[in-house]
Amino acid sequence: MLNLTDYLSIAPFLVIALTGAAVLLFDLVFPKNKNLLIGTSLLGIVGAAFLTGRLWFQYAEGFSFTVSGDRFALLFEYVLLIIAGLSVLLSDRYLQLKNINHGEYYALLLFSTSGAMLMASAKELILIFVGLEILSIALYILAGFARTEEKSEEAAIKYLLLGAFSSAFFLYGIALIYGGTGLLTGLHGQPAPTTQLDHIASIVMLHGFNAYVVAGIALLFVGLFFKAAIVPFHVWSPDVYQGAPTCVTAFMSAAVKAAAFAVLIRITETFLQIDPSEFGVTSDVARQLALAHHVITGVLWAFAAITMIVGNVVALWQTDIKRMLAYSSVAHAGYILVGVLASNDQGRSAVLFYALIYAIMNLGAFGIVMLLSDEKQERSRIDDFKGLAYKHPFTAVLMSIFMFSLAGIPPAAGFFAKLYLFSAAVQAGDPGIAVLGLLASVVGVYYYLMVVVKMWMVPEDRDITTLTWSWGSRVAVLICASATLLLFLFASPVISTFSGSDVTVSADDYSAASAAPVEPVAPPKALAVQPHVIGATAIAQR
Amino acid sequence: MVTVAPTPGDYLPLLILILMGAFIAVLLVALSWILGPKQPSVEKLSPYECGVTPVGTARDRFPIKFYLIAMLFILFDIETVFLYPWAILYRNNAYLSRGFLLGEMTVFIAILFVGYIYIWKKGALDWE
Numbered sequence: 001m002l003n004l005t006d007y008l009s010i011a012p013f014l015v016i017a018l019t020g021a022a023v024l025l026f027d028l029v030f031p032k033n034k035n036l037l038i039g040t041s042l043l044g045i046v047g048a049a050f051l052t053g054r055l056w057f058q059y060a061e062g063f064s065f066t067v068s069g070d071r072f073a074l075l076f077e078y079v080l081l082i083i084a085g086l087s088v089l090l091s092d093r094y095l096q097l098k099n100i101n102h103g104e105y106y107a108l109l110l111f112s113t114s115g116a117m118l119m120a121s122a123k124e125l126i127l128i129f130v131g132l133e134i135l136s137i138a139l140y141i142l143a144g145f146a147r148t149e150e151k152s153e154e155a156a157i158k159y160l161l162l163g164a165f166s167s168a169f170f171l172y173g174i175a176l177i178y179g180g181t182g183l184l185t186g187l188h189g190q191p192a193p194t195t196q197l198d199h200i201a202s203i204v205m206l207h208g209f210n211a212y213v214v215a216g217i218a219l220l221f222v223g224l225f226f227k228a229a230i231v232p233f234h235v236w237s238p239d240v241y242q243g244a245p246t247c248v249t250a251f252m253s254a255a256v257k258a259a260a261f262a263v264l265i266r267i268t269e270t271f272l273q274i275d276p277s278e279f280g281v282t283s284d285v286a287r288q289l290a291l292a293h294h295v296i297t298g299v300l301w302a303f304a305a306i307t308m309i310v311g312n313v314v315a316l317w318q319t320d321i322k323r324m325l326a327y328s329s330v331a332h333a334g335y336i337l338v339g340v341l342a343s344n345d346q347g348r349s350a351v352l353f354y355a356l357i358y359a360i361m362n363l364g365a366f367g368i369v370m371l372l373s374d375e376k377q378e379r380s381r382i383d384d385f386k387g388l389a390y391k392h393p394f395t396a397v398l399m400s401i402f403m404f405s406l407a408g409i410p411p412a413a414g415f416f417a418k419l420y421l422f423s424a425a426v427q428a429g430d431p432g433i434a435v436l437g438l439l440a441s442v443v444g445v446y447y448y449l450m451v452v453v454k455m456w457m458v459p460e461d462r463d464i465t466t467l468t469w470s471w472g473s474r475v476a477v478l479i480c481a482s483a484t485l486l487l488f489l490f491a492s493p494v495i496s497t498f499s500g501s502d503v504t505v506s507a508d509d510y511s512a513a514s515a516a517p518v519e520p521v522a523p524p525k526a527l528a529v530q531p532h533v534i535g536a537t538a539i540a541q542r
Numbered sequence: 543m544v545t546v547a548p549t550p551g552d553y554l555p556l557l558i559l560i561l562m563g564a565f566i567a568v569l570l571v572a573l574s575w576i577l578g579p580k581q582p583s584v585e586k587l588s589p590y591e592c593g594v595t596p597v598g599t600a601r602d603r604f605p606i607k608f609y610l611i612a613m614l615f616i617l618f619d620i621e622t623v624f625l626y627p628w629a630i631l632y633r634n635n636a637y638l639s640r641g642f643l644l645g646e647m648t649v650f651i652a653i654l655f656v657g658y659i660y661i662w663k664k665g666a667l668d669w670e
Contacts, residue, residue, distance in 0.1 A: 002642070021653070021656050024656065024660055025656065025659065025660070028659070028660065028663040028664070
């Protein structure tokens with residue numbers, strides 16, 4: 001039976017989804033008044049933020065421990081709400097210009113946000129998948145929102161096909177883990193297949209791995225890497241980012257990444273949080289766990305390295321600012337992966353901080369890109385920025401702030417965001433990836449500063465007379481710019497709020513395994529295999 | 543309730559069932575094809591179109607409205623299908639109160655009702 005706590009735990013994203021439905025209906029009744037829709041959306045977002053704050057002080061975990069109200073989830077929910085709020089503010093002028101100012105835009109944005117928030121707080125794989133689909137399906141539509149434009153259509157169909165593939169990978173991973181945990185527990189009694197992350201953690205801690213669980217984890221990673229655009233699963237992102245309406249691209253680049261990394265951290269922690277040294281070195285399960293630790297960190301290391309390098313290097317050749325920011329977003333996903341890799345309290349808070357800063361500076365940059373377009377054409381070439389500073393110095397200053405922040409140069413918050421990430425990696429005893437990340441971001445400085453150089457030092461070759469500000473985009477871009485500067489000054493109090501945001505993947509409340517203590521039961525003879533044949537265990541003994 | 547770990551062998555009966563099903567289906571079609579008398583005529587060989595004489599080619603373009611209607615039909619069709627298991631549970635349920643079950647279904651129908659109002663107002667149900 002559900003009780004109030006269950007509803008409290010999902011209240012923030014419930015409110016967002018209901019606001020989306022309300023926006024749909026308001027649009028029908030008052031089709032002319034888009035400001036009403038913006039107001040309603042913002043009201044819903046503020047309401048959801050309030051409810052999230054309530055959960056902060058009154059911990060609620062709902063639906064049989066599948067929806068978590070831990071601080072990690074709540075902080076990600078805040079980040080997502082900020083992204084949604086800024087996107088709602090940024091969009092209206094651009095939507096009018098492109099003649100796609102339909103009320104459904106705001107509704108879909110809110111639905112998508114509710115899915116992302118569900119992903120951030122779900123502790124159960126099926127629920128995470130449901131969140132992933134709510135997030136993605138709304139975005140497939142949004143990517144093709146400029147439906148008279150061929151590019152937008154192309155972006156939508158590419159995103160739909162590849163997104164569906166990645167969802168299928170994720171789902172198949174869940175199925176394999178469900179079967180694998182059933183087999184593992186079945187060897188010692190009642191099979192208890194599960195998709196709940198804390199149950200999986202305790203089963204793995206007691207019984208080790210088998211082939212199904214290993215393959216399942218790999219597929220989960222593939223699915224999430226697709227969503228977060230990690231190399232080599234990034235190929236869709238430049239085309240989709242370029243083709244989709246710019247306001248959608250801004251939302252997509254920030255929100256999907258935040259949600260995907262929230263899930264990635266939760267899943268990684270499930271398997272990395274277990275400390276094999278707690279067990280005796282003699283235990284085979286302990287040896288399997290140690291090997292799994294090595295393999296998972298090794299794989300994440302490789303993906304982080306290649307993502308940072310490819311993202312930054314390919315971005316150098318881009319002439320379109322949206323494509324350039326797409327590759328830059330790939331590179332930033334690589335940086336965030338370094339924090340995931342660190343897999344400690346510092347890494348977690350650094351990832352949270354980075355997700356927040358990245359969202360703010362990226363939304364700001366896209367906000368400026370949106371300004372350049374006019375009724376006649378979309379202007380998204382980097383050359384379109386030429387000489388912007390002569391006509392509109394203030395706008396150029398704002399864009400420069402965002403570019404400096406993305407490049408990680410002080411006095412912008414992007415500097416501290418990178419600093420915390422790389423120092424978390426050093427703390428975790430992996431200076432190599434930090435050095436690699438620093439070198440990659442040095443490459444990145446070139447293409448970010450190229451935009452700044454074009455704005456300030458190259459004379460304009462076209463007539464930039466009017467920039468299409470609206471009150472909403474003005475407010476949003478100013479918020480982004482001031483937050484980018486202020487978070488540089490107040491980085492340390494913010495990061496200290498973020499630290500200690502433990503992911504609650506504890507094995508304590510797992511009753512099926514409670515018969516055995518944490519010290520693993522002596523594994524039966526057949527299970528006693530060498531670590532290098534990990535995974536063959538369950539099948540081999542048949 | 544399963545009490546032991548399932549082995550691949552447990553699925554053998556299922557495999558046999560699938561093979562038997564496929565075999566019988568192929569057998570019956572093959573037998574009637576081999577044994578049945580064949581006296582073809584133009585009418586018999588023409589594609590079946592609900593008894594009407596076929597007109598034109600089947601690979602024709604038709605209005606996109608059909609897709610819209612088909613999509614909406616499927617949505618509301620599935621809604622109706624969901625009502626059946628719910629109705630069964632509503633009658634014989636020892637765990638959940640009827641008020642709760644009724645409330646859940648009310649929420650479900652309410653969400654669909656919002657969608658219904660939306661498509662109605664947007665004119666998706668008007669043919670012209």
